[in-house]
Amino acid sequence: MIIGSEFSKKYQRILKEIGxxxxxxxxxxxxxxxxxxxxxxxxxxxxHVLEYLQELGLINIKTIGGPLLYGHVSITESGLKKYESLINRY
Structure with missing residues (x-):
């Protein structure tokens, strides 16, 4: 969920991990x-979080399957920019 220009802590956390x-x-x-x-x-x-990040264009879901429904994801160029802005904030 985006509130204003802020990403929720949950989305920041997973995008930082993926990045x-x-x-x-x-x-x-x-x-x-x-x-x-x-x-x-x-x-x-x-x-739900991965699907939302894909809708925002920050990641791509690459494979389906496994215990967590999705097997693999990749980060997009937009996702990398967002990741860099998150890690450079603190």
Whole structure:
């Protein structure tokens, strides 16, 4: 959910994790299981957050399947810019 120009803490947290794991590479497929290793969210929660980030154009869902419904995601150029702005804020 976006309130004004602020991303909620939940979306910031997962985008930071995805951005970190991507190593600035938009072609890298990141396992959702690896993303969730730190977050420890349930399947429904991570599913909804990933779908929302994809709608915003910050990530792409690459594969479907596995215990968390989605197997892999990749970050987009827009996602990298948002990630960089988040990590440079603090």
């Amino acid at each position: 970190s794991l991507s190593q600035q590479d938009t072609s890298k497929q990141i396992p959702v299981k690896k993303i969730n290793a730190t977050l420890e969210w349930d399947r429904t929660e991570i599913k």
